Amino acid sequence: MQRRYLSLAAAGLATVMTLTLTGCGSGPGDGDVTLKLVAADYGDSAANSSQHYWDDLTREFEKKHPGIKIDVDVYSWTDVDKKVEDMVKAGKAPDLAQIGAYADYAARGQLYSVDKLLSIPTEADFTQSLADAGEYQRVPYGMPFGASTRRLFYNKKLFAQAGITSPPKTWDDIAQDAKLLKDHGVKMPFALPLGPEETQAETLMWMLGGGGGYTDSIGKYTLDSPQNVKTFEWLQKNLVAKGLTGGDPAKVNRADAFQGFADGEVGMLNGHPTLMKQAEAKGVDYGTTALPGSNGKAKATMGVTDWMMAFKQPGHRAQVGQFLDFVYSKKNVLKFSSTYGLLPVTVSASQEMMADDRYSKLHGFLEQLAGAEFYPADKTTWPLVSKTLKAKMGAAVEPDGNPSAVLSTIQNTADAADNAASGE
Known part of the structure; x- marks a missing residue:
């Protein structure tokens, strides 16, 4: 408090200092503050x-x-x-x-x-x-x-029934494990919630796994980078097209995916700590592991x-x-x-x-x-970009979707918003 009082006094704000001292006092009075x-x-x-x-x-x-x-x-x-x-x-x-x-x-x-x-x-x-x-x-x-932060959750019982002895470490592992789970009747081998609830989160996790992300080191949007395009082409080809996501990701919200995991109908998904409580309440025996990436552990997790x-x-x-x-x-x-x-x-x-x-x-x-x-929360344009991601990313990975075109569209929206924000 002494540092704060001195700075106020140095600025000559005597009245403010008086209010501050009264507010710190031990009893009610004219200086009370709500x-x-x-x-x-x-x-x-x-x-x-x-x-x-x-x-x-x-x-x-x-x-x-x-x-x-x-x-x-x-x-x-x-x-x-x-x-x-x-x-x-x-x-x-x-x-x-x-x-x-x-x-x-x-x-x-x-x-x-x-x-x-x-x-x-x-x-x-x-x-x-x-x-x-x-x-x-x-x-x-x-x-x-x-x-x-985010980690990959997996259902230990379903893994054991499918003969899977360890959690996935790479995307190829995810695809192989998801096929084994599907072959053993698991309804949703890998839950991919790209519905409108929290698409921006699932999107970033996969981008990080592919070596990409939303922005570069100086804060410029890089949504349509080659790494990001490659990531969603992989998802489209290796998970969605092969029926390993249990349905259309564009219609699956995070809450749906979490509930499915708690109900024992999801083999794997990316999740945050609150999913633990939800799964435990339903008696699900689960494990977690670092997010897999294209060639090993993802470069970072999403926070x-x-x-x-x-x-x-x-x-x-x-x-x-x-x-x-x-x-x-x-x-x-x-x-x-x-x-x-x-x-x-x-x-x-x-x-x-x-x-x-x-x-x-x-x-x-x-x-x-x-x-x-x-998330690039320091950018005033992020709310618009996040909203656009929620509206468009699910369609990008559908069998007839075009990840490159969708990411380019979102990039154009982001660039226009950045230009407007900077007065260009």
Whole structure:
């Protein structure tokens, strides 16, 4: 706090400093501040809604900081991003939003940069790959909140029945194992969810396996690169055309694929940690392994993180900073991660999870986090590109599809959006 007070005083903001000191005081008064937080719901029922997590956390924080109240509204992932967008457009931005994307708000100058909010130890504790993913034009605005990586899940019982003794390490292994599973009556040997729910995730995982990705080292879209085209031609020829995906991938959503795996009808699929709980609830004996690639293990796994951000409009920078330092304490990060089957976003909480055998099934996912590749969330054009991927990629791998043409179409959309965003 001393560092923050000194910086405010140096700027001559005496009135703000007075408010900050009052907000940090030990009793109610004219300087009391109520912070508004809008957050996403990670639960799958009312019983484990994120509202319970935030209620417990804010109750503890308010006891330690009587001058600061926290008002939290939790919305489903279907609604939360639009809710925040509407609040900002109406001139009533919340102090804090924990949602799916930050870049648009950062580009419009509406967010505090992370260094203006967090103490130095808190900011330094973020896992570096996640902190880097939260930068817009090399300045951090998005604070990671809840992370996951992807691994290939396989049904051990179905594998044994098909005579498969080890999980696949390459794409050729996937194709061979999928054929064996199909020959033994498995309904969906390899679930390939390229339906509109989360196509952008499945697409990136396969691109990484083929040595490609969404962007190059300087952030330019490379959707129609030779590696990416080759990847989806392989999928079309070796899995879809041979009936090894159990149907049309364009009509299979992630939720459908996960449910099929939990029901014992899927032999293999790419999944994230929450699938473990879903499979265990149905008694499925499963294993996980690193994502296979074209010639061995994929160059990286896909990582996903959601974002916390702080809006300038309400003007409660110091109090927001105090609250965020509490939110990102090791204890609270670990509690959130363990409650919802996610990976910690800080080094301290990650180390504690890795040292605890209770979380052994998450260790394989966590070990991959530092080298994971993320969506290009720093690009304001990413939401449009993601939407286009959801609409078009499923058709690319159908027997009569044209992966090269589809990827070129999406590339043209991405280039036009980038050009418009840069004023060209």
